[in-house]
Amino acid sequence: MTAAAIDRSVDSAAPYVRAHEAFARAAGGPEWLQDLRGAAIARFGEVGFPRTNDERWRFTSVERIANGRFAAPPAGIPAGARDAVGRVLVGEAQEGLVATCVNGRFAPELSSLADLPAGVVVTALGEAIRIHGDLVRRHLGATAEIEDNPFTALATAFLEDGVFVYVPKDVVLDLPIQVVFVATGGAQPVVSHARALYVIESNAQVSLVEHYVGAGDRPYWTNVVTEWSLGANAVVDAYRIQRERTDAFHTATTAMRQGRSSVLSTVNFVFGGALSRHDIRAVLDGEGAECTINGLSVLRGEQLVDHHTTIDHAKPHCNSWELFNGVYDEKARGVFTGRIIVRPGAQKTDSKQTSNSLLLSEDARSDSQPQLEIYADDVKCTHGATLGPIDDRSLFYLQSRGIDREGARNLLTYGFGAEILNSVSLEPLRARLDDLVHAQLEYRDHL
Amino acid sequence: MLEIRNLHATVEGKPILRGIDLTVKPGEVHSIMGPNGSGKSTLAQVLAGHPAYEVTDGSASLEGADLLDMDPEERARAGLFMAFQYPVEIKGITNAYFLRSAVNAIRKARGEPEYDTIDFLDVLDEKLKVIGWEDTFLNRSVNEGFSGGEKKRNEILQLAVLEPRVAILDETDSGLDIDALKLVAEAVNNLRSPERSMVLVTHYQRLLNYITPDYVHVLHAGKIVRSGGKELALELEAKGYDWLRQEAAVAG
Numbered sequence: 001m002t003a004a005a006i007d008r009s010v011d012s013a014a015p016y017v018r019a020h021e022a023f024a025r026a027a028g029g030p031e032w033l034q035d036l037r038g039a040a041i042a043r044f045g046e047v048g049f050p051r052t053n054d055e056r057w058r059f060t061s062v063e064r065i066a067n068g069r070f071a072a073p074p075a076g077i078p079a080g081a082r083d084a085v086g087r088v089l090v091g092e093a094q095e096g097l098v099a100t101c102v103n104g105r106f107a108p109e110l111s112s113l114a115d116l117p118a119g120v121v122v123t124a125l126g127e128a129i130r131i132h133g134d135l136v137r138r139h140l141g142a143t144a145e146i147e148d149n150p151f152t153a154l155a156t157a158f159l160e161d162g163v164f165v166y167v168p169k170d171v172v173l174d175l176p177i178q179v180v181f182v183a184t185g186g187a188q189p190v191v192s193h194a195r196a197l198y199v200i201e202s203n204a205q206v207s208l209v210e211h212y213v214g215a216g217d218r219p220y221w222t223n224v225v226t227e228w229s230l231g232a233n234a235v236v237d238a239y240r241i242q243r244e245r246t247d248a249f250h251t252a253t254t255a256m257r258q259g260r261s262s263v264l265s266t267v268n269f270v271f272g273g274a275l276s277r278h279d280i281r282a283v284l285d286g287e288g289a290e291c292t293i294n295g296l297s298v299l300r301g302e303q304l305v306d307h308h309t310t311i312d313h314a315k316p317h318c319n320s321w322e323l324f325n326g327v328y329d330e331k332a333r334g335v336f337t338g339r340i341i342v343r344p345g346a347q348k349t350d351s352k353q354t355s356n357s358l359l360l361s362e363d364a365r366s367d368s369q370p371q372l373e374i375y376a377d378d379v380k381c382t383h384g385a386t387l388g389p390i391d392d393r394s395l396f397y398l399q400s401r402g403i404d405r406e407g408a409r410n411l412l413t414y415g416f417g418a419e420i421l422n423s424v425s426l427e428p429l430r431a432r433l434d435d436l437v438h439a440q441l442e443y444r445d446h447l
Numbered sequence: 448m449l450e451i452r453n454l455h456a457t458v459e460g461k462p463i464l465r466g467i468d469l470t471v472k473p474g475e476v477h478s479i480m481g482p483n484g485s486g487k488s489t490l491a492q493v494l495a496g497h498p499a500y501e502v503t504d505g506s507a508s509l510e511g512a513d514l515l516d517m518d519p520e521e522r523a524r525a526g527l528f529m530a531f532q533y534p535v536e537i538k539g540i541t542n543a544y545f546l547r548s549a550v551n552a553i554r555k556a557r558g559e560p561e562y563d564t565i566d567f568l569d570v571l572d573e574k575l576k577v578i579g580w581e582d583t584f585l586n587r588s589v590n591e592g593f594s595g596g597e598k599k600r601n602e603i604l605q606l607a608v609l610e611p612r613v614a615i616l617d618e619t620d621s622g623l624d625i626d627a628l629k630l631v632a633e634a635v636n637n638l639r640s641p642e643r644s645m646v647l648v649t650h651y652q653r654l655l656n657y658i659t660p661d662y663v664h665v666l667h668a669g670k671i672v673r674s675g676g677k678e679l680a681l682e683l684e685a686k687g688y689d690w691l692r693q694e695a696a697v698a699g
Contacts, residue, residue: 391535392498393535394535394537396496396497396498396519397531397534397535397537398537398545398549399496399518399519400495400496400520400522400528400529401520401523401545401549401605401609402520402523402524402550402552402553402556402609403520403552404518404520404552405518405520407552408520411537411540411548412540414539414540415537415538415539415540415588416538416539417539418539418540419538419588421539422539
């Protein structure tokens with residue numbers, strides 16, 4: 001970076017550094033948390049917003065965020081938040097567990113947490129810091145590293161509340177937990193630094209669905225960090241559905257640490273946001289751990305999605321599978337960077353990474369790059385990417401069976417999404433997502 | 448049923464078909480044989496309406512309707528079916544969904560009511576019985592991860608479900624082991640009827656041990672150079688295709 005570039009980045013960071021002083025005084029909390037925030041704001045103040053001459057941000061300019069003058073969100077539950085929650089929840093709310101955050105703050109009045117099985121905790125992160133301090137401290141900020149991403153540093157600097165889920169050893173939750181992050185604008189654009197911490201102990205099993213949704217008619221920015229900690233043999237089935245307003249910004253980090261023989265599967269849907277950047281980091285930190293990270297983005301207009309995945313094979317005999325499909329129309333853009341690290345000694349690693357982009361217009365664009373860093377010799381790592389318009393051979397094949405050209409195009413486009421939809425094992429959710437994919441492809445507004 | 452007259456076609460300006468004449472009557476099975484590059488697969492593709500080929504002369508009609516004037520989907524709706532030599536993989540779409548989409552597109556075009564999911568399962572059940580197969584293909588994505596033999600069988604399943612008037616099988620036998628070949632042949636035999644005609648495009652005589660054609664035609668350099676009964680296939684098997692080049696050289 002040139003000196004001038006650093007200055008500009010740090011300049012746009014300065015308002016956040018100033019705002020942090022007042023925030024930190026008011027927020028208080030235990031010393032370890034204040035230290036964590038302090039280190040995070042120091043880091044952010046030092047590096048500022050990322051610029052496109054940083055390799056990790058080459059395809060995604062965050063200038064609009066850096067220059068955006070985002071304020072802290074208003075307190076309370078704004079009108080429209082309840083409707084937004086109702087719109088995204090799958091199934092009858094009272095049948096399952098629902099934890100809602102509005103502008104990053106836990107909202108008990110929009111949550112439904114009756115009948116929690118014994119020992120299971122689903123609560124406000126702020127409360128958990130007070131009541132379960134030692135437990136939270138062990139896991140919070142342990143995997144989402146502030147050095148990795150300036151937005152992670154910023155979110156950590158303003159960490160105050162969010163959602164905390166704890167599933168103790170051997171507990172199997174039958175119903176999925178739905179976590180809703182509602183964002184609302186204010187008189188001026190606002191930023192909410194949302195946070196979630198999910199601690200799943202050994203032999204425990206849980207399904208969890210994260211919804212991101214906007215309420216109101218003002219632009220906003222959601223900056224979220226989610227951390228997962230999985231004990232030995234834990235099994236997690238996670239879904240993330242991003243339906244932000246199309247003028248909203250969404251920056252996110254999901255960091256997952258997996259213990260021995262744990263199995264984590266996550267499917268990431270992106271339909272909304274003007275700019276959506278999601279860094280996903282999985283650390284396979286015990287032998288035999290397995291993770292599947294899939295994604296489907298269906299975008300149009302001038303929407304941009306950027307997925308940055310890092311899978312850290314730290315121990316031997318771990319498997320990782322990644323499949324990211326994107327359908328881009330009009331001037332939409334997709335970016336996928338898949339980094340695989342195989343640490344020395346992580347023998348018998350089996351890793352497969354695939355990214356496919358379907359470009360429905362000549363102005364749509366997609367960039368995909370694998371980054372393999374392999375320091376062990378007995379491993380299997382494959383990657384592949386496809387990119388382009390609808391395949392003529394497939395079109396002719398369908399036409400030759402009686403389906404007209406437009407119908408064939410629609411079927412092939414839907415198939416691109418269905419490949420990912422098929423990896424959703426919760427049936428009511430799969431049906432809902434199927435509707436959303438159809439709505440997106442047919443340009444029906446649902447955000 | 449199928450009438451082809453003086454059909455000429457080119458690909459990227461290069462002539463491939465140089466005057467094909469062929470008449471296929473209802474219920475007949477014709478086999479078109481010939482060496483590599485003779486134009487066999489081109490004939491199948493041209494009839495199905497593949498956009499890479501340009502018809503430069505001649506005509507082709509199905510039950511009197513001009514095929515060459517139709518888009519590929521209109522040909523399918525008119526009753527033409529081609530089993531692909533290299534079937535295409537369709538991600539994310541199950542065979543059952545694909546087949547229902549195809550059948551409904553054809554029914555809709557004919558003004559018949561479309562099937563819903565439940566009704567269509569019964570239709571599929573019945574068709575599977577006709578060809579004597581189980582429903583193992585139905586919930587898999589179309590041709591994705593299928594073996595070569597499974598892909599060919601899947602083409603025959605489509606043939607069974609779409610019930611065309613004329614079916615063209617483009618080298619459906621190639622790449623099949625003997626067990627798969629027998630399965631395919633048996634299914635095709637079950638699908639023969641006095642109202643349905645078939646054209647088997649093949650390189651080898653082997654398939655004709657199991658499906659007996661009414662007529663055999665030999666294609667060479669884009670023209671049918673000999674036609675005969677099923678014994679012509681045996682003759683070809685014994686003599687190979689070299690004699691064609693010699694005859695062509697003499698004629699030239």
